[in-house]
Amino acid sequence: MENYDIVIVGGGPAGLAAAVSARKSGIDKILILERDNELGGILNQCIHNGFGLHTFKEELTGPEYAYRFMQQVFDEKIEYKLHTMVMDISDDRIVTAMNRTDGMFQIKAGAVILAMGCRERPRGALNIPGYRPAGIFSAGTAQRLVNIEGYMPGREVVILGSGDIGLIMARRMTLEGAKVKVVAELMPYSGGLKRNIVQCLDDFGIPLKLSHTVVDIEGKEHLSAVTIAEVGSDGKPIPGTEERYTCDTLLLSCGLIPENELSREMGVNMSPVTNGPIVNESLETSIPGVFACGNVLHVHDLVDFVSQEATLAGENAAAFVKNGCKDVSDEKGIEIVATEGARYTVPSTVSLDRMNDLLTVRFRVGAVYQDSYVSVYFNDTRVMHNLKKIMAPGEMEQIILQKEKLKEFEGLNKITVKIEKE
Numbered sequence: 001m002e003n004y005d006i007v008i009v010g011g012g013p014a015g016l017a018a019a020v021s022a023r024k025s026g027i028d029k030i031l032i033l034e035r036d037n038e039l040g041g042i043l044n045q046c047i048h049n050g051f052g053l054h055t056f057k058e059e060l061t062g063p064e065y066a067y068r069f070m071q072q073v074f075d076e077k078i079e080y081k082l083h084t085m086v087m088d089i090s091d092d093r094i095v096t097a098m099n100r101t102d103g104m105f106q107i108k109a110g111a112v113i114l115a116m117g118c119r120e121r122p123r124g125a126l127n128i129p130g131y132r133p134a135g136i137f138s139a140g141t142a143q144r145l146v147n148i149e150g151y152m153p154g155r156e157v158v159i160l161g162s163g164d165i166g167l168i169m170a171r172r173m174t175l176e177g178a179k180v181k182v183v184a185e186l187m188p189y190s191g192g193l194k195r196n197i198v199q200c201l202d203d204f205g206i207p208l209k210l211s212h213t214v215v216d217i218e219g220k221e222h223l224s225a226v227t228i229a230e231v232g233s234d235g236k237p238i239p240g241t242e243e244r245y246t247c248d249t250l251l252l253s254c255g256l257i258p259e260n261e262l263s264r265e266m267g268v269n270m271s272p273v274t275n276g277p278i279v280n281e282s283l284e285t286s287i288p289g290v291f292a293c294g295n296v297l298h299v300h301d302l303v304d305f306v307s308q309e310a311t312l313a314g315e316n317a318a319a320f321v322k323n324g325c326k327d328v329s330d331e332k333g334i335e336i337v338a339t340e341g342a343r344y345t346v347p348s349t350v351s352l353d354r355m356n357d358l359l360t361v362r363f364r365v366g367a368v369y370q371d372s373y374v375s376v377y378f379n380d381t382r383v384m385h386n387l388k389k390i391m392a393p394g395e396m397e398q399i400i401l402q403k404e405k406l407k408e409f410e411g412l413n414k415i416t417v418k419i420e421k422e
């Protein structure tokens with residue numbers, strides 16, 4: 001069995017940034033395992049611009065952004081294997097993978113970085129009534145068909161769900177000559193970024209109907225129409241509000257699910273809110289030496305934050321290897337609790353010994369909040385109270401914790417993040 005210092009599962013933006021930072025932290029034997037035929041992950045199909053404003057201070061397309069990191073992987077001569085599917089990881093970090101040339105093989109890893117990304121919520125989970133004709137795609141599948149395979153899924157389109165991929169595909173399909181008739185969103189707010197609503201819907205005159213869902217699908221062989229209706233506060237369709245749209249394509253953009261089958265099977269403690277691993281300030285999971293970053297940890301809006309997070313995971317995995325791969329987490333760390341409007345935090349514990357001078361804690365709110373405060377409490381004392389004009393579930397929020405302030409606070413055992421009106 002071959003030994004590597006660090007094995008990274010997934011060669012998307014998270015895996016690439018983690019690999020580069022581990023190398024820069026002095027780690028020699030690093031291997032990226034990627035099941036696809038190229039590095040870059042999902043960004044390869046995101047050919048629109050808007051990537052990299054934070055990281056590179058310029059507007060790049062998805063493939064351009066991914067290539068900046070791929071180039072560093074090539075320059076640093078970091079090893080990677082494509083067409084390679086990781087099948088299993090044991091809790092003592094033996095990685096089992098397979099591909100066509102090596103067959104099934106195992107690697108003993110000093111540290112493992114989970115960077116498997118996320119996938120779209122499948123239609124089966126959405127309980128839409130009607131037949132199952134051709135013409136219904138997830139927005140990401142349609143994105144791949146149009147941008148990589150060169151096929152148009154259809155000409156008259158209805159989109160269910162206003163996640164970012166759905167919004168981006170509304171614009172993309174329009175630019176390719178299709179008529180996007182409506183975007184229906186079950187929730188009273190959009191699941192996507194405000195900038196995408198403006199640039200992808202408003203600029204093209206595409207209506208967004210909040211609190212609406214699909215109640216009927218017509219067509220036996222191929223989709224011919226869908227009916228949407230308004231939903232009440234109980235989430236149920238309101239009779240008499242139905243609107244029928246003839247169309248040949250229905251795109252579904254109803255959320256992303258972190259790809260954590262491997263993590264679950266190896267026994268990593270998972271968050272029921274993010275569907276990702278629970279991690280400490282080092283982005284280390286409940287299994288020592290196993291780190292997580294990117295969309296497998298929690299779904300991000302911006303890839304720039306994925307890269308930042310993955311850089312930290314790479315540094316921490318490198319530190320673990322340099323410490324002789326020993327579990328030094330003798331203390332549990334201070335708990336970070338999300339409550340009253342804040343749905344979760346990543347990380348969910350912080351150790352004073354291990355944290356850097358500054359720690360970014362990311363979280364999402366559960367509803368739309370206007371003119372409200374992000375408050376942070378150390379035990380029962382409020383220590384941060386930041387006014388925000390607007391917060392929505394589609395936009396990730398963050399706070400920065402300072403090590404010095406945590407150290408100064410005597411007897412600190414709980415940090416609470418909540419949303420307050422005043």
Ligand SMILES: Cc1cc2nc3c(=O)[nH]c(=O)nc-3n(C[C@H](O)[C@H](O)[C@H](O)COP(=O)(O)OP(=O)(O)OC[C@H]3O[C@@H](n4cnc5c(N)ncnc54)[C@H](O)[C@@H]3O)c2cc1C
Binds near residue numbers: 036117120
């Ligand atoms: C369809 C879709 C479209 C998106 N569009 C945008 C967008 O326009 N703008 C934006 O900012 N964000 C977009 N996102 C979010 C985007 O995923 C993130 O910004 C970023 O790509 C996340 O990086 P990642 O490395 O965590 O995940 P990914 O880019 O998904 O990379 C994960 C990689 O892991 C590999 N992998 C998974 N499991 C295994 C395994 N068992 N063995 C080996 N390899 C494995 C996958 O093949 C993949 O290459 C989109 C997401 C999806 C799903």
